[in-house]
Amino acid sequence: MAAAKPSFSVPTTPITLTVWWTTHPEQNAYLKGTIIPRFQQKHPNVKVEFDTAPTNQIEQKVLAGFAGGSGPDIFWAFDYSVVPYVSKGLVTPVDPVAYGYATQDEVVNTFMANTLNGYIIGGKLYSLPFQENSFSLYINNRHFKEAGLDPVKDAPKTWDDVISLAQKLTKTDASGKITRHGFRWAVGNPTWIYYQIVPIIQQLGGDVLDANNKCIANSDAGVKAVQFRNDFVTKYKTEDPAVTLNTPAAPLEDFVKEAVSMWLTSSAASDPWMRTGNPDLFNGGYSAVPVPQFNPSKPATIVYGQSALISARSAPEKQIASQAFLAEALADSTEWLTRVGVVSPTKRLRESQAAKNYPYMDTFLTDLERARFVPRIVQYPEVRDAFGRAVDRVVFNKADVKQSLDEFCSDVGRTLGTR
Amino acid sequence: MSAERSAHAKPAGSPAPRSPSHHRFLTYHRVINLWGFVFCLPALTFFGAFKFWPMIQAFALSFFAYDLLSAPEFTGLDNYRSLASDPTFRQSLLASFEYVVGTTLPAWVIALGLALIFNQRFPGRTLFRVVYFMPVLITQIVVAVLWKFLFNANGFVNSNLAMFGVPRIEWLTDQNTAMLALVIVALWRLAPYFMLVFLAGLQNIPQEYYEASALDGASQSAQFRYITMPLLKPTIFLVVVMTMLFSVRVFLYPLILTGGGPAGATRVVPLAIYETAFKFLKMGLASAMATVLFILVMLLTVLQFRLFREDSAS
Numbered sequence: 001m002a003a004a005k006p007s008f009s010v011p012t013t014p015i016t017l018t019v020w021w022t023t024h025p026e027q028n029a030y031l032k033g034t035i036i037p038r039f040q041q042k043h044p045n046v047k048v049e050f051d052t053a054p055t056n057q058i059e060q061k062v063l064a065g066f067a068g069g070s071g072p073d074i075f076w077a078f079d080y081s082v083v084p085y086v087s088k089g090l091v092t093p094v095d096p097v098a099y100g101y102a103t104q105d106e107v108v109n110t111f112m113a114n115t116l117n118g119y120i121i122g123g124k125l126y127s128l129p130f131q132e133n134s135f136s137l138y139i140n141n142r143h144f145k146e147a148g149l150d151p152v153k154d155a156p157k158t159w160d161d162v163i164s165l166a167q168k169l170t171k172t173d174a175s176g177k178i179t180r181h182g183f184r185w186a187v188g189n190p191t192w193i194y195y196q197i198v199p200i201i202q203q204l205g206g207d208v209l210d211a212n213n214k215c216i217a218n219s220d221a222g223v224k225a226v227q228f229r230n231d232f233v234t235k236y237k238t239e240d241p242a243v244t245l246n247t248p249a250a251p252l253e254d255f256v257k258e259a260v261s262m263w264l265t266s267s268a269a270s271d272p273w274m275r276t277g278n279p280d281l282f283n284g285g286y287s288a289v290p291v292p293q294f295n296p297s298k299p300a301t302i303v304y305g306q307s308a309l310i311s312a313r314s315a316p317e318k319q320i321a322s323q324a325f326l327a328e329a330l331a332d333s334t335e336w337l338t339r340v341g342v343v344s345p346t347k348r349l350r351e352s353q354a355a356k357n358y359p360y361m362d363t364f365l366t367d368l369e370r371a372r373f374v375p376r377i378v379q380y381p382e383v384r385d386a387f388g389r390a391v392d393r394v395v396f397n398k399a400d401v402k403q404s405l406d407e408f409c410s411d412v413g414r415t416l417g418t419r
Numbered sequence: 420m421s422a423e424r425s426a427h428a429k430p431a432g433s434p435a436p437r438s439p440s441h442h443r444f445l446t447y448h449r450v451i452n453l454w455g456f457v458f459c460l461p462a463l464t465f466f467g468a469f470k471f472w473p474m475i476q477a478f479a480l481s482f483f484a485y486d487l488l489s490a491p492e493f494t495g496l497d498n499y500r501s502l503a504s505d506p507t508f509r510q511s512l513l514a515s516f517e518y519v520v521g522t523t524l525p526a527w528v529i530a531l532g533l534a535l536i537f538n539q540r541f542p543g544r545t546l547f548r549v550v551y552f553m554p555v556l557i558t559q560i561v562v563a564v565l566w567k568f569l570f571n572a573n574g575f576v577n578s579n580l581a582m583f584g585v586p587r588i589e590w591l592t593d594q595n596t597a598m599l600a601l602v603i604v605a606l607w608r609l610a611p612y613f614m615l616v617f618l619a620g621l622q623n624i625p626q627e628y629y630e631a632s633a634l635d636g637a638s639q640s641a642q643f644r645y646i647t648m649p650l651l652k653p654t655i656f657l658v659v660v661m662t663m664l665f666s667v668r669v670f671l672y673p674l675i676l677t678g679g680g681p682a683g684a685t686r687v688v689p690l691a692i693y694e695t696a697f698k699f700l701k702m703g704l705a706s707a708m709a710t711v712l713f714i715l716v717m718l719l720t721v722l723q724f725r726l727f728r729e730d731s732a733s
Contacts, residue, residue: 392682
């Protein structure tokens, strides 16, 4: 006889929940149009006040709210932001009972392997992601066909394949200036530089920080990885770092505008950009393959996510109602995929017909299962920005790789020592 | 008792006469000054509450570690020591210096040049004045977004330069041109504003001086050197100080156009302060950076005051 699911009851007194979310049309429409009405139907005493702010402002809004004593009950956050909030005692752990489970392990077990690692801090699970993305390699099918290549059979599996294909696919004008990249790396955008280059360091057996948060990016693996990145500029001559349409606000513009044939990105990043920016590309014009690996037996790629956190400063009855709200919001991961276009990495989604029907979902989920989260430290944004500058120094200022990474490690040492 | 004395005699029951010291304190001028202060009080209160008090608080915060989420913790001079040994802060100071020099010097020349031109009478002068002033009317954020498009590798600027055989310039992604791009944007908006200031200064110079000097046979360059420039000195001083202050606190242009890159080449101090405070949650360190910037700007302003005062005295 199966164990009865534990019951979870929301107080019946009038409660108003304040939910602050990022401005995202599909997410907002799904929450406001489906989740909130569904939740309020089940709990008529709970009123949900839903407010949004642009992604680059939501964290400041939340911080200002908490600093001013008027923070929300539930707030959106990037995965790496969970650590600073948790370290300040601002977040309530996930209550497994709200999800119909007796223990945290049972909740974790409903998600794909390793996909919740970034949300478990000090042994406690603080959030469940409604969106989690790893990077895969996107290919422009038309560019491949124009060069006499098959986007499926000739899709790169190793980095040598990428180099060789980049040399075939890169186009230049009469003066030798690159007009279309076969493959390029992100520049000027620390987030994207980190997401693209750090997995290369990890593939080569290194990392940015060791277990004691000591910087090891200037090790052999780090130097090799950044040098490998820079070889596309100096050795293979398939990249001109200054030639790019990408901007911090539009980091996929090169791929969307077909100025690059191969590009490392995530499904959630690409989906809305391509769908609106280049419908032809979106509708069958691209392919996605797993990120090439230096060592297929020890693969590495990055994962980042978005989730909602429950404020520990809210009144107890509000926290209970918040648990119930998020349990309702995350009840159906296939709906998040079909209605919003994002991957909530549950096992149920993995097996669902919706995932099987979604283009290249198998690629995305394969990369997701072997992906690693960025360091769970409060100073991650500074470390990330410093790494971006270190790589840009090599690429733009032609700095020595080892020296630049030594400087990066020096920055990290200073960063981790300041408050 | 004489009639005169009786006319001035105080009626019975009247209050005792005020002491001489009271009369000396509330002189006519003091009363006027007091009323002046009363009228200024709302503005002073506003500036005190929203400018000076936050400045004092920021200075105080520079001696603390504060992340908005927990109580500030006193750290003494740690933040300043950290800045002294931080190469990225030095890079930001250098970026700010490059921007200030690159913006102010050309702004003075261009603004004065335009003002001298528009001080002359010619057909369509009013229309041209309006057209040249239009950039000032556009808000900074719109200017930044507009120029981001113009400076795009395939944008308007490059396509026009290509007509003259100039190869494509990666304005915003090349470290050699990114700061130049910001300077161009700033000058496009700043120069017309100060053109107006110079124009007002020029029009305050009495025409009789020019007429008299012309009668004495002075050339235009001599008139410019011996009449225009000396009498324009207060305006020049104002423009010098204001352009420097405007340039030092630039934030939107590097934020929107370059994000502080490439490789930190345009990460000016205000942008660094913003990132330190709101991306890295180090309010104390950001306050220390702001204090350092304030001290540098104050020193520069005092130097400018001294230079102009010495020049006027000589």
